[in-house]
Amino acid sequence: SDGSIRLHQMTSEYPLMQWNDSTKGQPIIALQWALTRPAVFFALDASSNIYIWDLLENDLLPVAKQTIPSEKVVTMTLLGEPEKANGLLGIVLAKDSGQIDIQYVKKKWALP
Secondary structure (H helix, E strand, O other): OOOOEEEEOOOOOOEEEEEOOOOOOOOEEEEEEOOOOOOEEEEEEOOOEEEEEEOOOOOOOOOEEEEOOOOOEEEEEEEEOOOOOOOOEEEEEEEOOOOEEEEEOOHHHOOO
């Protein structure tokens, strides 16, 4: 609810990494690992901002932020085929109006 993200290992109650205030205090409403690149994850905050984290490039801050200005995004999920090395990765966004939007991710964040 405060925008912090914690990365845990299944065998420990303590986080391996913790990023406080990663969304400038906005609640995170969805977070998902990339299906095609294990070091990348995406976070959606309550202000319809998508944060892209690539832990191999920078483990302190997101490498990119994309604001969806048209209307409120209520949730997101990722689509892709991890068994194929084509680097195709998409973000499915569900908006407040019920509209579904699919955006494709740059190859540098999708390729294994």
